[in-house]
Amino acid sequence: MKTLLADDHPLMREGVRQVLSQLTPPVEIIDAHDYPSLFAQAALHADLDLALVDLNMPGFAGMQGITQFRSRFPEIPLVVLSASESAHDMRSALEAGALGFIPKAASTAVMLAALRQVLAGDLYVPASLGDSYCSPHTGAAACAALQHCGLTARQLEVARLLAQGCANKAIAGMLAMSESTVKVHIAAIFRAFGVTNRTEAVLEIQRLMQKP
Known part of the structure; x- marks a missing residue:
């Protein structure tokens, strides 16, 4: 399984690598450190199974990077990994086309469960949104x-x-x-x-x- 991991903090990427190593089948990880390198790597690797992307990286502001990625690479499942725990950010990311939103404060077990859910073809909605999440657009x-x-x-x-x-x-x-x-x-x-x-x-x- 090939995963594109994009985060501008090397220590964060290393920590996520350790989590991804627990997935089966084994994960091949491709690194990106900002939105330009994310787009470049996605263009080079047409066989990606997943893109795990930090919300705030150099290159785009706010949700623009997520929107641009979904527009350019609609076939690649994208999950947002963010320090934000804002319900507004979660909704906005899902509205922009992300198939999941994982707060960086989440446990390893939660992250693995979320990724398995997305890889199985499902949408992962953070538990903190609960029943309030009706759609990407409104409540x-x-x-x-x-x-x-x-x-x-x-x-x-x-x-x-x-x-x-x-x-x-x-x-x-x-x-x-x-x-x-x-x-x-x-x-x-x-x-x-x-x-x-x-x-x-x-x-x-x-x-x-x-x-x-």
């Missing part, structure tokens, strides 16, 4: 907007994961249902929104979620 108000469209509680869960870009297999795993059941719920969501494909459904869900 309870947006959930209510979807409910008003006639979605059942289960369809609402599928809809929010659909909007996050999760594949049917990942949705099935996270919600403990079969892929065929996921497809049934997605078909119901299509009918509720009057759309005919996944892209149109995601756009409509996100539009509703962004309503004030």
Whole structure:
């Protein structure tokens, strides 16, 4: 398994290397120390299984680096590793396309569990967000907007994961249902929104979620 590890602190990279050594299969780690080197290494290694990226590094401010990476390398799963424990930063990173957000204060066990979850095709949402995390865009108000469209509680869960870009297999795993059941719920969501494909459904869900 090949992982791109980006952090501007060498000691932090060394510590994360020790954690990654506990994953199976064995991990080949490629280092980057800022956003330019992150982009350069990602371009050189098309077979990356994961990018584990510090949120604040030289090259870009705020979430711009994460957004740029997801735009340039959408096929590479990205997990943010950050000293921040801000719910706003966590939400913003997930909104920008990260598949997980791991605070640097997290234990080794939590970090390993989060990485295994992402590598299995799931989204890792920090426990500190809890039930407040409804979507990458909003909280309870947006959930209510979807409910008003006639979605059942289960369809609402599928809809929010659909909007996050999760594949049917990942949705099935996270919600403990079969892929065929996921497809049934997605078909119901299509009918509720009057759309005919996944892209149109995601756009409509996100539009509703962004309503004030």
